[in-house]
Each structure stands twice: as C-alpha cells, then as structure tokens.
Amino acid sequence: MPTAKSTLSTSDLIRATGVKVTPARMRVLELLNGAGRPLSHSDIESALVARPIDRVTLYRVLDSLVASALALKAVDTRGVYHYSAAAAHHRHSNHVHFHCTGCGGSFCLDAKPPSAPKLPRGFQLSAIAFELRGKCKSCISG
Amino acid sequence: MPTAKSTLSTSDLIRATGVKVTPARMRVLELLNGAGRPLSHSDIESALVARPIDRVTLYRVLDSLVASALALKAVDTRGVYHYSAAAAHHRHSNHVHFHCTGCGGSFCLDAKPPSAPKLPRGFQLSAIAFELRGKCKSCISG
DNA sequence: ATTCAAATGCAACTAAGTTGCATTTGAATC
DNA sequence: GATTCAAATGCAACTTAGTTGCATTTGAAT
Numbered sequence: 001m002p003t004a005k006s007t008l009s010t011s012d013l014i015r016a017t018g019v020k021v022t023p024a025r026m027r028v029l030e031l032l033n034g035a036g037r038p039l040s041h042s043d044i045e046s047a048l049v050a051r052p053i054d055r056v057t058l059y060r061v062l063d064s065l066v067a068s069a070l071a072l073k074a075v076d077t078r079g080v081y082h083y084s085a086a087a088a089h090h091r092h093s094n095h096v097h098f099h100c101t102g103c104g105g106s107f108c109l110d111a112k113p114p115s116a117p118k119l120p121r122g123f124q125l126s127a128i129a130f131e132l133r134g135k136c137k138s139c140i141s142g
Numbered sequence: 143m144p145t146a147k148s149t150l151s152t153s154d155l156i157r158a159t160g161v162k163v164t165p166a167r168m169r170v171l172e173l174l175n176g177a178g179r180p181l182s183h184s185d186i187e188s189a190l191v192a193r194p195i196d197r198v199t200l201y202r203v204l205d206s207l208v209a210s211a212l213a214l215k216a217v218d219t220r221g222v223y224h225y226s227a228a229a230a231h232h233r234h235s236n237h238v239h240f241h242c243t244g245c246g247g248s249f250c251l252d253a254k255p256p257s258a259p260k261l262p263r264g265f266q267l268s269a270i271a272f273e274l275r276g277k278c279k280s281c282i283s284g
Numbered sequence: 285a286t287t288c289a290a291a292t293g294c295a296a297c298t299a300a301g302t303t304g305c306a307t308t309t310g311a312a313t314c
Numbered sequence: 315g316a317t318t319c320a321a322a323t324g325c326a327a328c329t330t331a332g333t334t335g336c337a338t339t340t341g342a343a344t
Contacts, residue, residue: 020310020321041300054324059301061322079221079331080300096259101268111259114272117238117251122279126243129273130256137264162290162341183331196293201332203291221300222331 017068024053024061029085032071037106038082077101100136107136159210166195166203171227174213179248180224219243242278249278 010030011021019025031047032039039047041058053061062083065071071083077099098107113130152172153163161167173189174181181189183200195203204225207213213225219241240249255272 022310022322024323056302056325057323064322075217075219075221077217079217079223081221098261098265107262107265109259109261114256116274117253119240119251119274119276120249120279122282123240123249123276124282125274125276127275129271129275131271132258132261132267132269133271134261134268135266137262140264140266164291164341166292198294198333199292206291 013070014068017070019064019068022061024057025065027051027053028058028061029065029070032065032083032085033088035084035088038072038074038076038084040076040080040082044083096130096132098132098134098136100139101133105136155212156210159212161206161210164203166199167207169193169195170200170203171207171212174207174225174227175230177226177230180214180216180218180226182218182222182224186225238272238274240274240276240278242281243275247278 008016010026010033014021014025014029027048028044031044041055041062044062045053045055045058062071062073062081066073066083070086072086072089073081073083076082092108094112096109096111096113098109099105100107109132113128116125116128119125150158152168152175156163156167156171169190170186173186183197183204186204187195187197187200204213204215204223208215208225212228214228214231215223215225218224234250236254238251238253238255240251241247242249251274255270258267258270261267
C-alpha cells in the first residue's frame with residue numbers, strides 16, 4: 001500500500017521551486033537525501049552508473065538544486081565541491097561536526113555551534129562555519 | 143644602513159628547516175610574508191612575472207614550504223588552494239575573520255575564536271575553523 | 285674543486301568544472 | 315489527445331588547477 005501524504009514527495013519539492021520535474025533531478029535529489037554525507041559530482045556519477053547521467057547535465061542539475069535551495073554546496077579540503085540535500089542538512093545544523101583527516105569521516109558531536117560574535121556596524125551575516133578537524137579514535141589506535 | 147639582527151631572515155628560516163635556500167623559495171616566502179591575505183598559485187605567479195618561476199616549480203616550492211610549516215595551505219570557497227606565511231598567520235590566530243561574499247574581502251574582527259567543545263573519548267583535535275560569511279558594509283550600501 | 289642529493293624546467297597528463305549549440309522533453313494550453 | 319515552446323539534456327570542446335616523470339642544473343657539504 002502506498003503511503004498517504006506523509007511528507008512532501010521529492011517531485012513535489014522540485015515542482016514547488018518552479019522548475020521541471022525530470023528524472024535526473026529526481027534521482028539526484030533522492031540520492032542526496034538518502035546519503036549520510038555530502039557527495040561530490042563523481043560520487044554521484046558512480047552512484048548512478050546503472051542509468052548514467054551526462055557529466056554536464058549532472059553539474060547543471062546540481063547547480064539548479066543549489067539555486068533553488070534544495071541542496072547545499074561546499075568545498076572539501078581537497079578543493080572539490082560536495083553537495084548535500086538541504087533537508088538532510090537541517091538535521092545537522094544544531095550541533096558541530098568533527099572531520100577526521102585520516103579516514104575522511106565526519107562525526108556529529110553533542111556540542112552546539114557557537115553563536116556569532118558582534119559584527120562591525122553595517123555588516124550582514126549570512127553563514128557561520130565552525131568545524132573541528134583532527135584524527136578520530138580508530139585512525140589513532142588503528 | 144642594513145638592519146643588525148632584528149629577527150630571523152627569510153634565508154635563515156628556510157635553512158633552519160633543512161632544505162636548500164633557493165631564489166624561488168626566498169621570493170615566494172617573502173611574498174607570502176608581505177601579502178596581507180592568502181595567495182593562490184596564480185596570484186603568486188602574477189606577482190612574480192618580473193622573473194617568472196616555472197608553474198610546476200612554484201607548486202613544489204609551495205608544497206615544500208607547507209611541509210616545513212613555513213606556510214599554510216587552505217582552500218577557498220571556489221575550491222582553489224591559497225597559501226599564507228605561517229608567521230603572518232600567527233598574527234591572525236587570536237581573532238576571528240569575516241569573509242565578504244560580495245567583494246571577496248577578508249576582515250579581522252575583535253572577537254576571539256570560540257574554544258573547542260568536548261570531544262568524544264580517543265579523538266584528537268588538530269585544527270578549529272571558525273569563519274563568518276556575509277556582506278561587508280560597502281558591498282551592502284554600494 | 286669535486287660531488288651528489290635536492291631542486292628545477294619542461295612536457296605530458298589528470299581531474300574538476302564550464303561554455304556553446306543542436307536536440308529532446310515536461311507541462312501548459314488548446 | 316495534439317500542439318507548442320521554454321527548459322532541460324547530451325555532446326564536443328575548452329579552461330583551470332594540480333600532478334607525474336624525467337633529464338638537467340645547482341646549493342652546500344666535503
């Protein structure tokens with residue numbers, strides 16, 4: 001039995017932003033929503049090999065998801081863009097993260113992110129980045 | 143009149159790390175020390191056009207400065223590596239920075255960086271990133 | 285002055301991302 | 315259901331950032 005109308009479906013989310021609901025957008029957004037971590041362009045390409053999406057189309061799909069705020073874009077320490085579903089991201093906005101430089105893993109900590117300091121007059125804040133970096137337990141002992 | 147022995151000279155700093163003192167290393171490190179902001183590979187190439195350094199050599203010089211801890215490497219939001227002199231960086235480690243998404247400028251604020259939250263047992267911290275992002279005064283009013 | 289690992293310069297390569305353009309398609313309208 | 319057209323796609327070619335291999339040069343130790 002299909003679910004009634006629990007939450008907005010992926011297609012509804014996409015349609016609501018005013019762009020076309022296409023297979024590529026559906027598949028990419030669903031993948032991002034299911035992934036537990038930000039994915040790079042090549043991560044996504046590999047994940048969707050079953051029915052490949054053109055390289056350029058994938059870049060454009062990602063750009064459009066970012067433009068419509070359904071996805072977020074960030075660079076990793078190697079300078080590669082990674083994308084995450086905005087919905088998934090919100091589940092991670094109220095605690096800080098630890099990134100292991102050994103295994104590349106990301107860990108959620110209990111601590112809340114620090115609040116913003118006072119800005120100079122006339123400045124407008126749009127984002128705060130707070131990130132811890134180091135080695136996780138298994139990368140030290142292993 | 144040449145200065146007596148105020149602080150370590152650039153060549154002393156380089157020699158102390160055990161690598162050869164070469165013109166390329168001297169020029170790059172002095173440039174980084176003089177720059178008020180992190181520079182990309184291409185920033186540095188442009189700055190040194192007078193007597194050009196080979197592209198690859200420049201990458202290797204930068205890598206060696208980073209390896210010997212005389213310089214620091216970080217990616218910007220476009221995914222491009224930027225390098226800064228460690229000495230210059232230390233002058234900026236006790237306050238937070240605001241990055242303007244409009245003009246790309248970096249501003250030093252008075253506030254101190256937040257301290258690290260408690261980590262899970264067995265984790266080892268190596269770096270804390272705290273960064274504010276938004277629009278600066280002149281990018282809003284301009 | 286000799287020696288040799290370290291550093292350099294060049295060519296070729298990879299990976300990530302972008303642009304232009306012709307073709308296809310989602311969805312609005314009839 | 316058929317028509318229409320901007321939006322989306324696919325392909326080729328390109329740019330930018332960074333890396334690798336190898337032959338030549340050079341800093342500094344002897």
